[in-house]
Amino acid sequence: MSESDHPPLLEVHVEAKHYTARTVLDHLSLRIGHGEIVSLVGPSGCGKxxxxxxxxxxxRQYHGEVHVNGTPLNGPSSQIGVIFQEPRLLPWLTVADNVGFEAGSGGGRDPRVAQLLAEVGLAGQEHTLPKALSGGMAQRVAIARGLFSQPDLLLLDEPFSAVDAMTRMRLQALLLSVARAHGTAALLVTHDLDEALYLSDRVLLMAAAPGRIDREYRVARPRPRDRRDPVLADLRAQLLERLDAFEAV
Ligand SMILES: Nc1ncnc2c1ncn2[C@@H]1O[C@H](COP(=O)(O)OP(=O)(O)O)[C@@H](O)[C@H]1O
Ligand SMILES: [Mg+2]
Structure with missing residues (x-):
């Protein structure tokens, strides 16, 4: 079968992205396959x-194109779920209505909401209001909301940066389990190299000014991984060495 029969899940070509006169992204391309987990790491401000x-x-203010399943992306898509650093829950809506928000008012009664809440460890919290949740719980709700439209791809921007270390590890494990259960791919921005190496099939290292992909590191280890795996430690050393080289420039 030729490749054109199976376009990649995500194909991104950014020729250039400018903020006023400054080029922030320059000739950046990436592809993500179905079910693949890819991390983006790089210096602060590089354009992640x-x-x-x-x-x-x-x-939409850039030169280039994004294709999802071979179709040009022309606006927010139900094939893509987004999870930010802060949960961004609507405080006046219950947990269930936040998860089912995309289905409109009463979206919380969609049977998928209860199932998603059970999957993220929040069974029975349907009627809870966001103010009663810890940071980790709120981020679990955000993960459930990100999955509600049954996306093929989750985008996550430093999603676990605001929680404590133990919660962070639990949320990382949760991300892996829901991504596997739903066959969802993920593109994850993180400044935590250990997180990137623990979770990803590939780690893309970006360089700054202008932002571009510098190198790709394949993490050819089965999951679940041992965080002390020497293969991960070796990749971490390679990444650090390359990041140090950026600073020496
Ligand atoms: N709305 C904006 N207007 C002008 N410059 C911006 C804007 N958003 C981000 N930038 C600049 O673009 C660069 C890339 O930012 P960003 O993508 O947030 O980096 P990262 O997420 O890698 O830290 C930075 O230099 C930042 O200051
Ligand atoms: Mg950022």
Whole structure:
């Protein structure tokens, strides 16, 4: 079968993205296959969030194109779920109505909401209001909401940066389990190299000014992974060495 019969899940070509006179992204291409987990790491300000916003169709002011399942992306798509650093829940809606928000008022009664809440460890919390949730619980709700439209791809921008270390590890495990259960791919921005190496099939290292993909690191280890795996430690050393080289420039 030729490749054109099976377009990649996501294909991004950004020729250029400018903020006023400054080029923020320059000739950046990436592809993600179905079910693949890819992390984006790189120096602060290199354009990771800008790239994610382009893929989410939240930013259309760029030169280039994004294809999802071979179709040009022309606006926010139900094939793509987005999870930000802050849960961004609507405080006046119950947990269930936040998860089912996309289905409109009463979306919380959709049977998929209760199932998603059970999957993220929040069974029975349908009627809880966001103010009663811990940061980790709120982010679980955001993950359930991101999955509600049954997307093929989840976009996550530093999703676990605001929670404590133990919660962070639990949420990482949760992300892996829901991604596997739903066959969902993920593009994850993180500044945590260990997180990137623990979760991803590939880690893309971005360079700054202008933002571009510098190198790709394949993490050819089965999941679930051992966080102390020497293969991960070796990749981490390679990534750090390359990041140090950026700073020496
Ligand atoms: N709305 C904006 N207007 C002008 N410059 C911006 C805007 N958003 C981001 N930038 C700049 O674009 C660059 C990339 O930002 P960003 O994508 O947020 O980086 P990262 O997520 O990698 O830290 C930074 O230099 C940032 O200051
Ligand atoms: Mg960012």
């Amino acid at each position: 969030s800008t790239l994610l916003r382009i893929v989410a169709a939240l930013d």
